[in-house]
């Protein structure tokens with residue numbers, strides 16, 4: 001089975017990136033209502049102890065973003081626990097399991113997980129291999145280009161490949177770089193030249209032209225997009241439209257549905273004030289991509305409504321008024 005099959009007309013396989021805090025279940029479901037991507041990935045699921053395995057009791061990966069598959073991402077540093085969790089995830093019908101080797105958070109790296117694994121290719125190898133051996137699902141790795149620098153870049157790539165993983169996603173910034181400098185796409189090209197397994201390119205794709213440039217410059221096998229999709233939820237459709245040589249006009253109705261799905265998902269989870277703030281967070285990303293919306297940003301983000309209906313009655317017409325797509 002090809003894991004990263006091309007879409008019609010040579011469109012690359014498109015993955016919605018894992019984004020802890022922003023790209024949660026509510027966002028993934030809202031994005032699934034717009035569609036255009038081939039696969040989504042959960043934010044990292046910490047595996048510090050098997051207590052977390054029990055917390056997965058109600059999760060079914062086959063349901064959440066259906067019909068778009070949702071892969072599970074695990075983060076931890078204990079090979080046995082990671083294998084145990086991988087087995088549990090397989091029971092929950094996820095299509096693949098990804099090992100996080102990129103999270104820069106010090107609370108994470110302090111425990112030896114996330115990007116800390118990039119300081120120890122042997123441990124990275126051991127964890128990925130124990131996951132690969134524990135399940136029949138494809139196991140993959142998502143990594144940054146290094147911890148402090150890229151000295152171990154090649155070792156880490158090979159350690160991952162030799163563990164038997166199916167593909168590797170590269171976000172080419174080091175842990176120390178955080179999100180500061182631009183993603184170094186040359187490293188994606190380098191990974192392609194070193195590895196036999198497919199490489200998914202990730203980092204700083206904000207518009208169709210960026211996607212085309214990354215494909216052309218790196219020869220990567222598929223694309224993963226994170227912040228670009230929060231700013232512009234239609235980016236995947238726009239990339240497809242480019243390859244299919246058809247016009248694509250994002251519809252206001254799709255944005256309304258996007259917010260509706262988002263609301264309905266958060267409704268059960270939080271108090272009204274929390275819901276409004278979460279809504280504002282999502283809207284604040286949307287503003288970044290559109291000059292007209294940006295002009296209305298402050299009015300929406302500083303509004304003091306405390307009930308959801310009043311907030312929506314105020315914010316949605318403003319959004320609609322400013323809605324003009326720049327792509």
Ligand SMILES: Cc1cc2nc3c(=O)[nH]c(=O)nc-3n(C[C@H](O)[C@H](O)[C@H](O)COP(=O)(O)O)c2cc1C
Nearest residue numbers: 017018019020022043044171203204205225226227
């Ligand atoms: C708010 C936020 C949360 C993130 N959470 C995760 C995560 O849980 N797992 C992970 O592998 N990467 C995570 N990332 C990194 C993204 O998946 C991606 O690699 C990075 O943002 C670069 O891609 P982009 O420029 O398309 O956003 C996160 C990024 C952001 C901005």
